[in-house]
Amino acid sequence: MRADRLVSLVLLLRQHGRLSATTLARELEVSTRTVLRDIDALSAAGVPVYAERGRHGGFTLLPGFRTELTGLNHDEALALLVAGSRRGAQAFGLGSALASAMRKVVDALPEGQRATAAGAARRLLIDPETDALARRLVTEELPDAVVTEVRRAVFAGRRLRIRYAAAGRDPEWRTVDPIGLVTVRDQGYLLATRAGADRTYRLSRVLAAEELAEPAQRPEGVDLDLAWQERSRRFRAGGDQVTVLVRVDPARREDLVGSAVAVLAEGGDAEGGAEGRLRLEVTFQDPRHAEWALWQLAASAEVLAPQWLRDSLHDRAAAIAARYAAPSPEPTPSA
Template structure:
């Protein structure tokens, strides 16, 4: 246990630069006295830890001190950091780097632990491609060369030219200032600005990319989680939103609510209505509303607006007519 704590202490100092004994004690969940004893043990073992006095003092490592894990390169280390989700590493074009990094991690283990780790990992399955109903979760594919170029521009802080196809539009070249990369359920997004305005680009719609040498116009630090939340809110509250009144089988209620932007009202129908629910929900646009109701088939019925009922009826009639004809 102490050996693990000493390694954690060194890594904390590597990542934060300087920390007080109290801060280290909080991170390691031990007393400050234990931290001081650990500092002494590290110094005795040759780890260059030194103390800085004063109000903003603390403990730090000598500049240039590094710990090394079996020669991990930049992309391999990055892949491990993104490996909280295997799909995240894939979405950012780091799948091969992740596999290489994991081989090096296994090689770095003590010989007696390798077999144990290999056996344990066979007992774990994280984020499978299908759920219990055999519905496949398909991650969007982006050419490695494209995502690598995007990734380089993001990390280097350079402007980026992308050939991007917006919905229902032909691909166009545009120059953007990349801010960061986000992956959501296997789909990758580039957060950027263009002429000072926030833009979000789906990586699967980028057919070509070119990192430029010109520095990107962006802040030195960014809170990606907050930026994503803000853009998500703008997306949900903008556009040509439509409100739909629908009846839905209770067994499919969660599915409908999960695809809608918001549930505005909900009530249960009486027994004569079969125990169904009546929901007032909003969707991003007409196409979103039609898709959400159509996928529930006979387990949902759009009551209003009338144009949605007509559109669903016409689509159903066209399919019925197609299957009413003898097959060729």
Template structure:
């Protein structure tokens, strides 16, 4: 506990510069007496922390003092920052850098921690490649050269030239101002602007990319999570959306909600099932979603959806009625 607190104390001084004992005590949730003992312990261990007396005094580190891991390079540090999702690091072309960085982190651990950490890591698995039904999660992939160029332009703040294959269109070259990269449900997207208008490009559809020397026209800071939510909202509001009235078993409600774009209305029926009005991206999306729920859901309207599900079920029944 104290070792963690000492590290936190050093990091606070690194981040904020001079801090009073009272401020440090508040951040660390300890008494000022404990802070003073910790400062003394740091000094005895060779950490160059000193006190500045007076009204605006406090404790601070000598200028230039740094605590460093064992030689992390730029890509390795970046990989650690996105390591909250192992697949995120892989999607952005940082998988090998992440592995290298983690080796350096393990090497920097004290001997007493290294074996414990290694053993603990063997008992934790995040985001495996298959689920409990052995369904393999297939991620969309883009060529490494494309990912590297896109990432270079995003981080450097330069314009990007991409050869993009939109759905049902001939691939075309276009120059964009990259904003950031987002990975969601095994798909990666480039958020950018083109001639000032927001654009979103699926990374797997970028056939070639070239980072240009010209600076991108974009704000210095970006809230990527907010930008993604706004674009998602606009996407759901457009297109050929359809609204469907469904009767669904309560146990499968979350499965339906997880595939729909939005739930417009919901009420419990006299038979215990839920009557829900939901929207889907298009007709194909609606038919697919209801088919997944089998007899646990029934499309009540529109009629074209009932007809499509009936015809599909009839075709399956006819196929299995004959001997194999």
């Protein structure tokens, strides 16, 4: 236990620079007296940790001192950092790097621990491809070359040229200043600016990407969580957006949610009868998007409001029914 704590203490100082005994105690969940004893133990073992006095003082490591897990390359280390979700790593094109990094981690373990860890890992299943109702979870397929180029430009702070296929539009080339990458419900997004205006691009719609030589025009520091919340808020407040109350078969819930901009409310449907359907309040980009999304669900969903959307879907269904009401005017193809 103490050996693990000493390693954690060194890593905390490596990652944060200077920390007070009180902060270290809070992070390690021990007393400040224990922290001071651990500092003495590290110093005695040759780790160059020393105290800085004063109001903003604390403990720090000698500049340049580092501990390394040898053998990990940049992408493998990055994959481990986002490995809280296996599909999160895949969304950023790091699935193969994650597998490679984990093999190196296992190989670096002592022989006895290696066998124990491998056995324990077989007893854990994280983020399976199907849920408890045997519904397959759909993960977007992203070309490795495209995601790698996007990721490289984000990290290098260089401008990016992308060929983007926006919904309902022909693909076109755009030059953007990349800010960061976000994954939500297994869908990856590029946060960027274009001509100074905030833009959000879905990675699955980036058909090609090219990192440019000129530096990106972007702030040095960024809070991606705050930036995503702000963009989501502005997107939901868009003037053309449509809010729809819909009753849906639970087996098609993910299809509905995956096509919507946001889910505002969700619960069981008291009037759903024996079907056990769910009632959701969701938003879509515009009326055309709403009609398209609900049409894909066919009889698995029923729009409860607004009435104009019910009428539109009814008219489309009636037109299709009328088209197929009569026998086909063409002869039946021969076998």
